[in-house]
Amino acid sequence: MTKELFEQFRKNLAVKNSDAISKSYRQTTSKLNEKYYELDSEISNCRQVGSYGRRTAVHGVSDLDMAFILPWEVYDRFNKYENNKQSALLAEIRLILKEKFPNRDVKAQQQVVSIDFTDYIVEVLPAFLNEDGSYTYPDANDGGQWRTCNPISEIDETNSLNQLKNHNLKRLCKMIRAWKNDHGVPMKGMLIDTLCYQFLKGTTDYDTKSYSAYGEMTKDFFAYLVDIDQEKEQWRAPGSGSIVTKSGNFHPKAKKALRRLQEALDDPEVAHERWSAVFGENFPEYVEEEKRQAIARNEIKNLEQFIGQKFSLDIHYNLEIDCTVKNEGDQLRNLMSRIGLYKIPKQRELTFYVKHINVPPPFKLYWKVRNVGPEAIRRNMLRGQIQMDSGYHQITEHSDFQGEHYVECFAVKENICVARGRIVVPI
Structure with missing residues (x-):
């Protein structure tokens, strides 16, 4: 069983929108080749870098990196500028790509020019190829400077x-x-x-x-x-x-x-x-046998939704949630830590809230309440839908029936889930 499960797991992780991604790369490359080389090519002078270039990305990858190799004459032209040369180069490339993608959000950001394709963002690194295979690239921070990197060696x-x-x-x-x-x-x-x-x-x-x-x-x-x-x-x-x-x-x-x-x-x-x-x-x-039989009899519907099916995933911030259990006198995490096999009594009001989050605003919050177990199957209550936060960074539920349930919270920024937190709810 191990072999089959992990082999299927690897297939499930494969990037499924690679055709759309490749089209975005080609369109971007074609426009830059036309401008800087007077060349009609969708592939020349472009290198896929980052996790997608290393082929370690999974489906839902949100940031797609590409390096576009510019002629050194462009470096010489911008290096004569008195003030932030690097910012000026990024601004020029932004204008060129905005012309190609007038309906997309195109931004010059520190070292790259980003194009928002809704499901993912392509980040274009303007690069000058050095003799050793490394790249010289612009960094517009702190007044601007030229830096080097070597993603191809990676x-x-x-x-x-x-x-x-x-x-x-x-x-x-x-x-x-x-x-x-x-x-x-x-x-x-x-x-x-x-x-x-x-x-x-x-x-x-x-x-x-x-x-x-x-x-x-x-x-x-x-x-x-x-x-x-x-x-x-x-x-x-x-x-x-x-x-x-x-x-x-x-x-x-x-x-x-x-x-x-x-x-x-x-x-x-x-x-x-x-x-x-x-x-x-x-x-x-x-699928557990009891659940399999119930589904076959059309007695239950599994309504579970997954955040990775609604948004791209790039988790790099912290989000922690906790729960106030009414009449229990403490937070759920403390109760479970203090009382080894603590179970929430039935008919308790549960308020789940964001205890800590370090995602820079603005962002949106979503919640998922998941009911699992034999009783959830019998009562046709296999919940798991994802719902938007009401604006108070909390939701209220009730401990209606026995089971190992859980609640999740997701922070979504620019259509990308960047943080998530989960708490087990033993009833």
């Missing part, structure tokens, strides 16, 4: 180790993205790819293994993650050696994932449930 090194490790590197990167997106872990894609690279580079255990060993491989990766010094803030990217920083503390959620993955290995009876808990909505569903 792609090449990722590809190289991926081949040596039987294609397991990129698959591991994608699985960890699924965990990050499902649990709201503040980790950027480059950090995920860097840590997966370092983990597999440091072991030979999975050099010839494949899907049937992914239960063990993911468990070992999370053990590696948990062992990282919590004070460590920087790593070096594969290939380029560029500094990669962390944007939040991933240790607590990594510890929880490690515990669940170990339980999956120790007890085959709970393996699927634990893997689903770690990897989320893209992990293949296993």
Whole structure:
């Protein structure tokens, strides 16, 4: 079963709108080639970079990076400017692309020009190719300066180790993205790819293994993650050696994932449930027999919705929710921490609220209340719809029936889910 589940999991994570993405890249490239080279080409002078270029992105990827190689004469022209040369270059490219996409939001932003295609954003990095294969690019911050990067060496090194490790590197990167997106872990894609690279580079255990060993491989990766010094803030990217920083503390959620993955290995009876808990909505569903029969009899409808089907996912902010249990005298998280097997009594009023969020405004909040378990099936109450917040950053529910329910909250900014929080609701 392990092999089939993880193989399907990998397929579920594949980027499904690649044709639309490729069209956006081609249109952008064609316009810039026409302007700077008088060339009719949709592919010349363009390189896909970032997670999409490294082929470690998953479906729902929101930021798509491309480098467009400009002639050095353009650098010479802008370098003669007295004031912010880099800002002027970005402004020129913005005007060119706005002409191509008049109905799109096109912005010049610090180092890139972004084009909002609604379901994703293409970020164009204007680049000048150096002899060593690195790029010189503009940074408009703090009065402007020229910087260098080498994303192609990152792609090449990722590809190289991926081949040596039987294609397991990129698959591991994608699985960890699924965990990050499902649990709201503040980790950027480059950090995920860097840590997966370092983990597999440091072991030979999975050099010839494949899907049937992914239960063990993911468990070992999370053990590696948990062992990282919590004070460590920087790593070096594969290939380029560029500094990669962390944007939040991933240790607590990594510890929880490690515990669940170990339980999956120790007890085959709970393996699927634990893997689903770690990897989320893209992990293949296993329908319990009772639920399968009820669905077959058309007695229930599964109304669950998933945030990744409504918005692109790019989790890199923190969002924590808690719950006030009326007449219990404390918050739900404190009650569960203080009382080992605490269960909420029936007929209690529950107020779920945002306890902490660091997403810069403006953003929108959405809530999901999920009922699960045999009683939810019998009562035809398998809820799970996603609803917009009323404006008060809280929702009120009632503990009507027994089960291991949960509530989630999502922060959506510019059509991208950038933070999510979850709390288990044991009744």
